[in-house]
Amino acid sequence: MWKLRLRGPKGKAAVVSIDPDAPLESLCAEVVQQLGLKSKKNLTFKCGFPPKPVVINDMSGSVQSLFANNDTMVVDVAAPGTQASAPAAPAPARAPGGRHNQNPVRAAAKRKEPTAPKVGVHSLHSRGGSSSSSSRRMPRGQGHVLGGPGNATGSPSASAATPASSEASRAAASPEPARKYRRTRAIELTSKEDVGVKLVQAVTGGATDRASKFFRAATKNAVDYQYQLTRASARLKAALGQDFKVEPVETAQRANTGGQAAEMRILFKEGVRKWTDEVVAVLNPTELRAILKYVLISGGETGKEMLKPFNMAQCSSRVFWNIARLYQGDVAAGLAALVPEEDWSYLDIRTRQMSKKAMEAKVTKGSSWPSDEMADTLTVCLYPCAVHFQANEEYYRRWQRGEVVGQQQQRQHEEIVIDDDDDDEMKHPDLNAEEKEELTEQNALRAAMARAALARLDDRAEAPTLRVPVAVTVQVETSKKIDDIDEDVEDATTVYCDLCDKARILSTAEAKVVGATEEGDWTCQMLHKINRSGNCDELDDEIEQVAGKDVGNILVKSGVMTRSELADTTVALVLSKISGNRATLAPRIEALINEVRLDEVNDWMEQTVGSPAWVDALELEKLGTPADLVATPPDFVIEALAGHADGANIPSMDEVCKWQDQARAAITARSWMAEWRTL
Structure with a gap:
């Protein structure tokens, strides 16, 4: 028996076992049954890499005549009017003597056969420009019309062509028809929700309407x-x-x-x-x-x-x-x-643009509306670009006339203070690891730029009258080098108690003191060595880190003790066991559940896959969750990882199948994992 992998429409996948000598009609019936299609007519098959259409001329042929064992077939239903892989039923024969049904759509008018040009006529416009509805007005004033009586030379041919020439001249003098513009329909967007839905459809799907094309172009420009x-x-x-x-x-x-x-x-x-x-x-x-x-x-x-x-x-x-x-x-x-x-x-100096309301408040100084005397000042503040443009144009004119010679505006330097407080993470506690790393790089770059600015200001203060001539080659020696600013992040170790299964986050030094790095059982009672209450009733460190102490105590009252239990619970179950303002706690608890579920998925991927390089490659290929691994064939997973190998070993088919088995077991044990996909 052969095994053929099927990939149907809307993400459906199946595996078919079939005899290689079976007819293709049996294969089509099995495909319809496995993928849940309505009919086996108009089926299209694609095979190979890249997938190429497979044309089936005879349904009685065997399966092995077109396919091979372990082939992956992409199955789709062809639209009416397009050619399908499977041949359709032959049309009934036409009755003898009957009339053949022609296409009911006919041309509005038949194209006329071009005639030979008349003697002495030189048309200045195309044939499409002259019509019966065009103007017959003769040109006024002096001049000669090509082909008219004024150009006759006395030859028989020229005199004979005079009536035709005048008629052609009137046709040539007629104006060209107005250009017709194609009408376009506007994009209809009713609300913000409609915009969001259409944006997601345009990015994820293959919609071809005007709104989807617009959103795809806008998204591409934003990414660039x-x-x-x-x-x-x-x-x-x-x-x-x-x-x-x-x-x-x-x-x-x-x-x-x-x-x-x-x-x-x-x-x-x-x-x-x-x-x-x-x-x-x-x-x-x-x-x-x-x-x-x-x-x-x-x-x-x-x-x-x-x-x-x-x-x-x-x-x-x-x-x-x-x-x-x-x-x-x-x-x-x-x-x-x-x-x-x-x-x-x-x-x-950082450029800050005030809003229109702030400008009005600054000019009016809190009054309801500016007076007539302040109208000019308000115009200058509300439209600074126009005022600056006029000032620059006037300066340029004066510079051309030679009135401006070495003028330099003296500006007072504002005091610059470098804020080295790394409290952005405290201001934004909900940032993930990637956003925190990006924020750290921005802080380091901002501090480096500020220190370089202060160094330049110090150099100017030491030599305020120094002027370097233009003709001299300037050699700038950097006296102060900016060192890279590294974030002092202390390494931490997470230890789980063997009695209560709660997490305890310890530093490297604390872990050595309490014996967390040694083999054997470990309990919360060993925390007394670092002056912590060695009691299993203490709040879980991971819960306290994510939710805080107040919300963590509320979760403990509802029966949630660890991060794993918080990921497996629901908002309704937690609210049913506590008292208080449930409307206020519901969105907070829902956000916490989603956050810890994301951490659980990431931890599962690291424990199952093992290699961090493979985990990163799977995330780039949209295969970063257990549900993605289950829904993707093993050979597709290996092919995706092969593009990110960079000299590393590629996992074998057995390893990928083992990952998928563990993913199925995890989804069976924790049903919420099936809802998490990589975007």
């Missing part, structure tokens, strides 16, 4: 924009930490420069262990100075904002890396050295 922001943050962090290398591209050289490279390859650190390279053009200081001055003169306030290091890393990696190459990664110092006559103090 977020990717550019992440890459810009990595560039700036690598430049400030000097974690980048510059290599000239030998295949691209400038002419008449003696073999000077025209391009360079930048290899910078993106993340913890990943290195990324980019190829940009090489710019000398003169070219960089010209680019910066052009942006300062014609770019306005928007252009000045784009010169900030982070914005420059996002919008122009070429200028960013060239300045970082010349000035040892300090882009702000490079800007001050290239254009010393400009005030660059705004680089260290």
Whole structure:
């Protein structure tokens, strides 16, 4: 008996055992029964990798003539009017002498056969432009109409063509028909819930309506924009930490420069262990100075904002890396050295845009509506872009006339305070591990930028009258190097009591004192060695870490002692055993249950799969839960892991089957695991 794996519509999967000599009609009947299809007509089969359609010409043929043992077939039901793999029943023969049913849709008008052009007629417009409804107005004023009487030369052919020429001239002088635009239907969105549903359908499904296309395009643009922001943050962090290398591209050289490279390859650190390279053009200081001055003169306030290091890393990696190459990664110092006559103090000031209501309150100072005298001031505050644009245009005109010579605005430097308090995690206790890591990187980057700004301010304070001429090559030596800021995260060990099964989170030193690292039984009574109450009645550490002490005591009253018990319970069961404001506790308990269920799923994957690299690869391939492993054939799992091997061993078929058996057992024991899928 052969075994064929079936993958039907809507995620259905099954395995069929069939005799290889059985007819294909029996296979179709078995497929319909296993996948729960309505009919075996219009079935389509795809096999191989990538899946290719299988055409069945004879249903009486054997199964082994088209398929092989352990093949995976993708089964679908063809739409009416399309060609199916299985041949349809032949149409009844037409009665002799009967009329054949033709297509009822006919053309509105038959195309006329083109006729030979008449002698002396030169049409200026296409044939489609002349119609019976076109204007017959003759052109006025002086001039000659091509093909008209004024162009007759006296030859018989020209005189004979005079009536036809005048008729053709009137047709040629008629205006072209108005252009017709295709009507488009607007996207109908009724509510926020409708927008959310259609967005999910557009991203997950293959819908082809206008709303789905719009949402897919918007999602793609948002993902691309977020990717550019992440890459810009990595560039700036690598430049400030000097974690980048510059290599000239030998295949691209400038002419008449003696073999000077025209391009360079930048290899910078993106993340913890990943290195990324980019190829940009090489710019000398003169070219960089010209680019910066052009942006300062014609770019306005928007252009000045784009010169900030982070914005420059996002919008122009070429200028960013060239300045970082010349000035040892300090882009702000490079800007001050290239254009010393400009005030660059705004680089260290965070741009904040006030809302319209806040602007009105600031101008009116709390009054209900501004008076007539304050109308101009209110307009300036509400529309700052227009005012800045007018000011920049006036400045540019004065600069062209030569009235502006080395003017520099004196601005007072605001005091900058570096906040080194790492309390963002305390402000956001509901963040997961990835979000906390991203927040930590942002804090480190923000602190590094602030320290670099303070170092530049100190240098300016020591030498306020120093001016570097433009013609002199500036060599900037970094006197202060910014050290990487590492989060002091203490290693912790989780120990489970052999009597009450509660979790106790201990540091590495505490674990050695209480004997948690030694073999043998361990109970909560050993906690008295580190001055903790050695009692099993104490609240579970994992429950206290997730829910807090107050909510944890409420859960204990309802009979929930450990994190595993909290994951297996329900909101209704917990609320039925406690008294108090249940409407307030219900959303909080539901959020806690979902959080601990996620932790239980992650712990199960780590314990079952074992290798962290395999767990990460399964999450990337949308196979990061027990339900995903059960619903996916083993060979598909191995194929997914093969793309992320990177030299590591690929699990065998027996190991993957063992994972699936354990996943089925876990889902049977804990039914809520079947609802968790990887998005």
